[in-house]
Amino acid sequence: MKYPVLEINPGKIRDNAARVKELLRQAGIPRLVGVAKGTCAHPAVVRAMLEGGVDAIGDSRVQNLEKLRQAGVSCEMVLLRAPGPSQVSKAVEVADVSLGSDPGLFKLLGREAERKGKIHRVILMVDMGDLREGVWPDEAPEVARKIRDIPGLVLWGIGTNMACYGGVIPTREKMKALLEVKEKIEDAAGVPIEVISGGNSANMRMVLAKDVPEGITELRVGESILLGTEAVRREEIPGCHRDAFKLKAEVIEVLSKPSKPVGEIGQDAFGRIPVYEDLGTRRRAIAATGRQDVDPDSLYPIDPGIRIVGASSDHLILDVTEAEHPVEPGDVVQFLVQYGTLLRASTSAYVEKVVV
Ligand SMILES: *Cc1c(COP(=O)(O)O)cnc(C)c1O
Numbered sequence: 001m002k003y004p005v006l007e008i009n010p011g012k013i014r015d016n017a018a019r020v021k022e023l024l025r026q027a028g029i030p031r032l033v034g035v036a037k038g039t040c041a042h043p044a045v046v047r048a049m050l051e052g053g054v055d056a057i058g059d060s061r062v063q064n065l066e067k068l069r070q071a072g073v074s075c076e077m078v079l080l081r082a083p084g085p086s087q088v089s090k091a092v093e094v095a096d097v098s099l100g101s102d103p104g105l106f107k108l109l110g111r112e113a114e115r116k117g118k119i120h121r122v123i124l125m126v127d128m129g130d131l132r133e134g135v136w137p138d139e140a141p142e143v144a145r146k147i148r149d150i151p152g153l154v155l156w157g158i159g160t161n162m163a164c165y166g167g168v169i170p171t172r173e174k175m176k177a178l179l180e181v182k183e184k185i186e187d188a189a190g191v192p193i194e195v196i197s198g199g200n201s202a203n204m205r206m207v208l209a210k211d212v213p214e215g216i217t218e219l220r221v222g223e224s225i226l227l228g229t230e231a232v233r234r235e236e237i238p239g240c241h242r243d244a245f246k247l248k249a250e251v252i253e254v255l256s257k258p259s260k261p262v263g264e265i266g267q268d269a270f271g272r273i274p275v276y277e278d279l280g281t282r283r284r285a286i287a288a289t290g291r292q293d294v295d296p297d298s299l300y301p302i303d304p305g306i307r308i309v310g311a312s313s314d315h316l317i318l319d320v321t322e323a324e325h326p327v328e329p330g331d332v333v334q335f336l337v338q339y340g341t342l343l344r345a346s347t348s349a350y351v352e353k354v355v356v
Pocket of ligand 1: 035037038060080081099161199200201202220221222223224231
């Protein structure tokens with residue numbers, strides 16, 4: 001086997017999808033979009049989500065949805081990031097639903113749908129305060145009216161996305177405010193709004209607390225299915241696996257060295273001036289991976305005695321002095337991952353993806 005490896009366990013992803021689906025059902029939310037972008041829409045991951053009972057697959061990137069179509073995946077697909085002018089044609093071809101907020105871009109999408117003889121469903125994104133995508137709530141009825149009049153499109157729903165840029169927590173109040181926007185749009189545009197897409201894995205807290213106002217019909221969930229955590233405090237979701245993915249890397253050096261670098265300190269490989277604590281001489285191992293493949297801040301050695309002390313592009317430096325299992329050159333060390341590493345490892349061409 002070639003290392004580093006991202007090990008994917010589809011059985012655990014299927015279990016997590018089924019668990020999240022059941023939690024949503026208990027909270028009164030009928031529809032679950034499984035979001036695959038954290039794995040660049042790996043087909044094994046997507047198939048596991050579908051086996052677990054997700055109603056559709058979502059991804060931000062047209063290329064990922066296109067790859068799934070080419071792999072023979074025929075489920076409903078949702079494009080989570082509005083397609084730009086260069087992507088509307090592919091978007092209409094591979095996605096059934098697109099999220100977005102700009103009537104001008106929606107017009108291009110509608111024109112492309114008409115050309116292909118299709119009706120494309122759209123979800124108007126409303127910004128409830130997180131300041132990423134979406135129109136401001138008081139502008140939503142006017143924009144909705146414009147979208148209603150675009151041939152080739154149907155205004156299928158509204159949605160919001162929080163806790164991604166601003167870190168704003170989706171609360172019951174925020175969901176109620178979104179439902180008020182729905183009422184206003186239905187009054188102003190005179191069309192029924194079928195889907196109210198309340199958010200992402202950050203909404204799982206309200207799902208677990210069964211504190212979701214009636215009328216939220218959908219969540220778009222990636223992290224909770226992939227990694228078993230909610231996205232506000234990264235707490236575990238009871239009944240979900242945390243280890244559906246593992247990162248494995250080979251050890252290429254183990255030596256005893258001082259913990260504080262020797263000499264005058266300037267910038268490191270990424271322009272930062274590092275500060276080091278002097279812990280005396282430590283046993284240090286180098287694993288053959290680095291920031292090109294992983295995010296050291298979202299990577300957790302499975303051996304509780306191993307600590308990550310730093311990383312450059314291609315070297316991951318570990319303190320293995322207190323490792324429970326002695327680490328030798330040639331060994332493989334294993335890590336659990338959080339979102340940052342999952343994304344980077346999935347994207348890196350140097351990381352072998354292995355389905356177990
Ligand atoms: C990425 C994304 C999601 C899923 O986010 P998770 O935190 O992984 O659940 C949902 N909606 C939109 C619009 C996204 O971009």
